Amino acid sequence: MSKQYELDDSSVVVVIGSGAGGGTLANELAQKGIDVICLEAGSRLTLADVVNDPPTMDAKMGWHDKRIGNMVWVCKTVGGTTMRWSGVTPRIQEHEFRALSTYGQLDDSTALIDWPLTLDELLPYYEKAEDKMGVSGTGNIPPSAETNNYKVMAAGAKRVGYKKVSSARMAINPVARAGRPGCQQIGFCHTGCAIGAKWSTLYTEIPAAELTGHFELRANTMAVRINHNKKGKATGVVYADADGTLHEQKARAVAVAGNVVETSRILLNSSSSRFPGGLANSSDQVGRNYMRHMFSAALAVMPKPVNFHRGARQTGVIYDEQYHKPERGFAGGYDIEAISADPWNTSAWVGGWGPDNSVFPQNYTHVAGVFSTGEDPPQASNRITLHPTERDTHGLPVPVIEYRDHANSIAMRNHSVEMSRRIFESLGATDFWGGDAPVGCHNMGVARMSANPDDGVTNRWGQTHDIDNLFISDGSTFSTSGAANPTLTIVALAIRQADHIAERMTQKTL
Amino acid sequence: MNDKQTTRRRFLVAALTFSGVASGSLGISFLRSSAAWAAATDDADNLAVMGRLAQLLFPHDGLADSVYGEVIGEVLATTAADPATDGLLAVAEEALDAAQDQAWIDLPESEQLEAMIALQNEAFFAGIRETVRFHLYYHPGLWQHIGYPGSSKEHGGYKFRGFDDIDWLPETE
Numbered sequence: 236m237s238k239q240y241e242l243d244d245s246s247v248v249v250v251i252g253s254g255a256g257g258g259t260l261a262n263e264l265a266q267k268g269i270d271v272i273c274l275e276a277g278s279r280l281t282l283a284d285v286v287n288d289p290p291t292m293d294a295k296m297g298w299h300d301k302r303i304g305n306m307v308w309v310c311k312t313v314g315g316t317t318m319r320w321s322g323v324t325p326r327i328q329e330h331e332f333r334a335l336s337t338y339g340q341l342d343d344s345t346a347l348i349d350w351p352l353t354l355d356e357l358l359p360y361y362e363k364a365e366d367k368m369g370v371s372g373t374g375n376i377p378p379s380a381e382t383n384n385y386k387v388m389a390a391g392a393k394r395v396g397y398k399k400v401s402s403a404r405m406a407i408n409p410v411a412r413a414g415r416p417g418c419q420q421i422g423f424c425h426t427g428c429a430i431g432a433k434w435s436t437l438y439t440e441i442p443a444a445e446l447t448g449h450f451e452l453r454a455n456t457m458a459v460r461i462n463h464n465k466k467g468k469a470t471g472v473v474y475a476d477a478d479g480t481l482h483e484q485k486a487r488a489v490a491v492a493g494n495v496v497e498t499s500r501i502l503l504n505s506s507s508s509r510f511p512g513g514l515a516n517s518s519d520q521v522g523r524n525y526m527r528h529m530f531s532a533a534l535a536v537m538p539k540p541v542n543f544h545r546g547a548r549q550t551g552v553i554y555d556e557q558y559h560k561p562e563r564g565f566a567g568g569y570d571i572e573a574i575s576a577d578p579w580n581t582s583a584w585v586g587g588w589g590p591d592n593s594v595f596p597q598n599y600t601h602v603a604g605v606f607s608t609g610e611d612p613p614q615a616s617n618r619i620t621l622h623p624t625e626r627d628t629h630g631l632p633v634p635v636i637e638y639r640d641h642a643n644s645i646a647m648r649n650h651s652v653e654m655s656r657r658i659f660e661s662l663g664a665t666d667f668w669g670g671d672a673p674v675g676c677h678n679m680g681v682a683r684m685s686a687n688p689d690d691g692v693t694n695r696w697g698q699t700h701d702i703d704n705l706f707i708s709d710g711s712t713f714s715t716s717g718a719a720n721p722t723l724t725i726v727a728l729a730i731r732q733a734d735h736i737a738e739r740m741t742q743k744t745l
Numbered sequence: 746m747n748d749k750q751t752t753r754r755r756f757l758v759a760a761l762t763f764s765g766v767a768s769g770s771l772g773i774s775f776l777r778s779s780a781a782w783a784a785a786t787d788d789a790d791n792l793a794v795m796g797r798l799a800q801l802l803f804p805h806d807g808l809a810d811s812v813y814g815e816v817i818g819e820v821l822a823t824t825a826a827d828p829a830t831d832g833l834l835a836v837a838e839e840a841l842d843a844a845q846d847q848a849w850i851d852l853p854e855s856e857q858l859e860a861m862i863a864l865q866n867e868a869f870f871a872g873i874r875e876t877v878r879f880h881l882y883y884h885p886g887l888w889q890h891i892g893y894p895g896s897s898k899e900h901g902g903y904k905f906r907g908f909d910d911i912d913w914l915p916e917t918e
Contacts, residue, residue, distance in 0.1 A: 285898075286896065286898075287895065287896035287897060287898050288895075288896065290883065380908070380909060381909055382908050382909055383907075383908065383909060383910065383911040386909070386911050386914055387911070387914065390914040390915055394915070418902075418904070419898075419901055419902035419903075419904045420902045420903040420904045420908035421897050421898050421902035421903070422897055422902070422903070423896075423897070423898070429898040430898075538913075539913040540911070541911060542907065542910075542911075544893060544894075545897075545903035545906070545907055545908040546902075546903050546908030546909070577882075577893070578882040578883075578887065578888060578891060578893050579878065579879060579882035579883055581882075582803065582878050582882050583875075583878060583882075588802045588803065588861075588865070588874050588878075589801070589802070589803075589804070589858075590804055592803065593803045593804050593805055596803075596805075596882060596887075596891055597805050597806070597891060598891075599891040599892055599893050600891070600892040600893075662914065662915070
């Protein structure tokens with residue numbers, strides 16, 4: 236059952252955010268008997284709140300606070316963006332952990348580093364994460380069922396000579412498991428799974444943590460500032476409750492998992508005379524090296540019906556382009572993933588207007604789709620800052636998000652669009668569109684792990700270089716992006732971080 | 746404005762941001778008061794202009810004019826209710842007419858399209874384009890026309906209703 240802790244209880248770990256990173260870390264700590272309070276800005280939905288209507292669900296769970304600059308497509312709700320994700324769970328590859336060593340520094344504006352950990356070290360945690368999330372095709376879990384859209388992608392992939400195509404590695408139950416049902420192929424994965432077949436912390440980690448008696452969820456609480464003492468240790472988190480009243484929750488340690496924008500904002504907003512540039516920011520790296528993957532999307536009108544709206548939104552991956560093959564004209568690689576879209580998305584991705592656009596929704600039943608996600612080299616100038624004067628409804632400085640594609644990403648995107656074209660045209664597609672899809676749902680960097688404290692914000696455990704009881708627990712810690720969709724790695728890192736925090740507590744060094 | 750309209754408007758604002766239209770890119774000089782536009786929209790001619798504009802933005806052969814008409818009704822309600830887009834349609838109409846020195850609605854289709862192309866990089870044009878796109882492609886009449894059934898959870902999804910029924914692909918083994 237859920238605990239209730241006093242505000243002045245300084246024995247608790249405060250976790251900010253209840254998504255893939257925060258929800259997982261909180262539950263893992265609670266399972267070890269460590270007392271945790273999880274602060275979540277959004278409200279707690281139930282499966283009964285989930286309807287198959289994207290605008291309605293966006294209103295219920297999207298993040299709508301004022302932001303300036305590039306759009307970031309994340310959620311403010313218990314479960315965070317695990318409510319919206321599509322469940323694709325590849326691992327980061329061995330060479331991608333050594334991005335600088337593998338690719339070399341691409342140019343003066345690039346800030347590549349190697350991760351301060353290896354795939355070998357993370358492997359046991361990837362396995363734990365896959366078991367926790369129920370990733371299809373791992374352990375004794377069957378691969379995901381092949382939807383019509385997946386079958387089109389796979390058939391085209393074979394025709395263009397690709398070999399590594401799979402409907403596995405989806406965190407959507409193919410069959411009932413761990414108290415959650417098997418997928419009913421409803422679609423609308425990105426507006427919340429109506430039956431809980433897709434993994435989300437809302438109905439896995441959070442209730443599991445509550446059962447331990449070592450966990451309290453405080454929904455509808457907006458963390459605004461992290462306090463510290465004269466020794467430079469984090470001492471508590473100031474948050475606004477649903478009425479806007481401020482409280483300070485004392486803490487033994489603080490873990491921040493607000494997705495990149497909120498994670499940057501709370502660190503930068505917690506500046507003090509001791510830390511004038513913000514918490515954990517002696518390196519001036521907080522908010523920098525914001526990565527969001529090379530993205531492209533492609534849609535094609537096929538000669539016969541596909542009905543790609545039927546079934547899970549994403550159902551498989553082509554891995555043949557994931558390797559580092561510089562002869563393609565760019566560093567790193569990308570994955571091609573089957574994806575569907577509703578009529579509005581179909582039109583909006585293509586963009587523009589006129590018959591070149593409407594031919595896609597007009598032939599909706601015949602449309603197939605893929606999207607590609609690939610390595611995005613870090614750039615210090617891609618960053619999240621605080622607006623000097625604009626304030627939001629909480630009185631917080633409005634975040635400013637600056638993101639520009641790296642030249643490497645543009646070359647990779649062109650390649651991925653060309654390969655997507657070949658896949659669909661090999662099967663007789665009559666119309667094709669491919670291009671940029673600036674959706675901002677894969678968010679990484681801004682508090683990256685680095686061996687050298689000058690190069691990043693956190694060490695190999697996600698512990699900040701400057702403040703040893705302050706941790707970062709979301710995609711913000713990624714040293715580089717790799718090609719893989721980030722959630723599996725976020726969860727694996729959170730499980731690993733929980734082990735580290737527990738060990739440090741046992742050693743009485745935290 | 747009911748709850749459904751409110752949620753749809755919020756989603757639209759996100760969509761406009763996504764497409765780079767919102768976030769202050771609309772110059773204040775394009776905007777007019779909602780009162781002026783509300784008066785103007787009583788005019789059937791204005792509705793005809795906007796309906797024609799929607800048809801040319803996103804043409805669908807065989808789609809009933811009434812669907813475009815209903816979409817324009819929703820577009821008007823949305824734009825008038827949001828300071829970021831209020832007055833866009835009046836501006837568009839004026840600009841379209843000015844582009845060819847006569848009433849745009851009376852021009853042949855090729856010249857109507859020319860006027861639209863000449864204005865397509867203007868911020869107000871993108872604002873209208875995205876607003877129409879949103880309301881058209883979430884309209885049940887459009888869905889019916891293109892064969893999109895919408896919500897599926899109440900039907901048990903597609904597990905037993907054809908999620909894997911494709912039968913025309915070449916053998917992949």
